[in-house]
Amino acid sequence: xxxxxxxxxxxxxxxxxxxxxxxxxxxxxxxxxxxxxxxxxxxxxxxxxxxxxxxxxxxxxxxxxxxxxxxxxxxxxxxxxxxxxxxxxxxxxxxxxxxxxxxxxxxxxxxxxxxxxxxxxxxxxxxxxxxxxxxxxxxxxxxxxxxxxxxxxxxxxxxxxxxxxxxxxxxxxxxxxxxxxxxxxxxxxxxxxxxxxxxxxxxxxxxxxxxxxxxxxxxxxxxxxxxxxxxxxxxxxxxxxxxxxxxxxxxxxxxxxxxxxxxxxxxxxxxxxxxxxxxxxxxxxxxxxxxxxxxxxxxxxxxxxxxxxxxxxxxxxxxxxxxxxxxxxxxxxxxxxxxxxxxxxxxxxxxxx
Numbered sequence: 001x002x003x004x005x006x007x008x009x010x011x012x013x014x015x016x017x018x019x020x021x022x023x024x025x026x027x028x029x030x031x032x033x034x035x036x037x038x039x040x041x042x043x044x045x046x047x048x049x050x051x052x053x054x055x056x057x058x059x060x061x062x063x064x065x066x067x068x069x070x071x072x073x074x075x076x077x078x079x080x081x082x083x084x085x086x087x088x089x090x091x092x093x094x095x096x097x098x099x100x101x102x103x104x105x106x107x108x109x110x111x112x113x114x115x116x117x118x119x120x121x122x123x124x125x126x127x128x129x130x131x132x133x134x135x136x137x138x139x140x141x142x143x144x145x146x147x148x149x150x151x152x153x154x155x156x157x158x159x160x161x162x163x164x165x166x167x168x169x170x171x172x173x174x175x176x177x178x179x180x181x182x183x184x185x186x187x188x189x190x191x192x193x194x195x196x197x198x199x200x201x202x203x204x205x206x207x208x209x210x211x212x213x214x215x216x217x218x219x220x221x222x223x224x225x226x227x228x229x230x231x232x233x234x235x236x237x238x239x240x241x242x243x244x245x246x247x248x249x250x251x252x253x254x255x256x257x258x259x260x261x262x263x264x265x266x267x268x269x270x271x272x273x274x275x276x277x278x279x280x281x282x283x284x285x286x287x288x289x290x291x292x293x294x295x296x297x298x299x300x301x302x303x304x305x306x307x308x309x310x311x312x313x314x315x316x317x318x319x320x321x322x323x324x325x326x327x328x329x330x331x332x333x334x335x336x337x338x339x340x341x342x343x344x345x346x347x348x349x350x351x352x353x
Contacts, residue, residue, distance in 0.1 A: 012304045019296045051075025075286040084290040094271035099256045102194025114206025133200035145193045145266030162268040209241035250306035
């Protein structure tokens with residue numbers, strides 16, 4: 001187990017090194033204007049080359065870039081003159097609370113829908129629930145957020161229209177409110193909007209995984225030994241069916257941060273999405289680079305957690321590397337996400353005998 005974790009940590013570090021190399025090439029070598037030694041009204045350097053003090057050969061520049069990342073010294077913003085690390089530290093908890101809370105709410109909705117649909121396949125309940133989640137995922141997130149804000153906030157006055165309450169400190173909130181209760185109360189509508197984007201995918205994944213597990217030999221063996229259906233579902237089927245869902249969570253972290261951009265705009269949340277919009281509007285290269293690195297770190301860590309969870313949930317994984325269930329599960333996720341028309345095109349016709 002320890003060797004497996006160390007191996008995954010080494011793989012995560014190598015992956016992050018490759019990401020930093022690609023990011024360095026994109027931001028420092030390709031666009032010449034973003035590297036110039038520019039200064040804003042407050043006198044802070046706004047060019048990437050000046051912020052990161054990259055001089056000399058390619059290797060020296062890249063090593064200097066890595067040293068700044070290790071020290072969390074990402075330069076200063078061209079718009080506000082604040083350190084980029086400070087702006088990321090203020091915005092990342094907002095987006096993280098939106099993404100984590102939205103994923104939890106998505107699972108709270110998708111798991112019962114997928115479970116009931118798998119227990120009653122092709123029934124009226126199955127078709128009705130699948131139709132409901134498909135309609136929800138078809139809505140544009142910005143439009144859905146505005147509709148929920150208007151109907152439940154302005155008209156019904158059940159929830160706040162927008163703004164953010166800090167979990168602890170009211171002084172850093174847009175509404176000058178704080179505490180866990182106010183924080184959760186202001187995040188309910190953003191969480192519902194976020195959950196609507198992914199519930200259909202996870203409900204379909206859970207339904208397909210459960211139906212596949214119901215047809216396995218170990219289920220028939222457990223029935224023959226006299227195990228109750230509830231015990232079989234809880235102790236065996238649901239645990240094995242959750243593995244592709246966990247893989248899907250790790251793969252959707254980057255997509256979730258992209259979807260959070262529209263939700264933060266609809267509910268005026270001061271998160272990474274709003275920070276990126278302002279940085280792009282002002283050509284703030286240090287902030288854009290900092291956001292790219294921060295999201296990359298989150299994606300790498302999320303996939304690392306998924307790999308470790310696999311070794312805990314699935315005892316069939318051989319930690320000597322001869323069998324990798326993570327790769328197999330990711331192939332299942334890709335197959336389930338591929339439309340049926342594309343799957344038929346990928347099947348080669350059999351040659352005539």
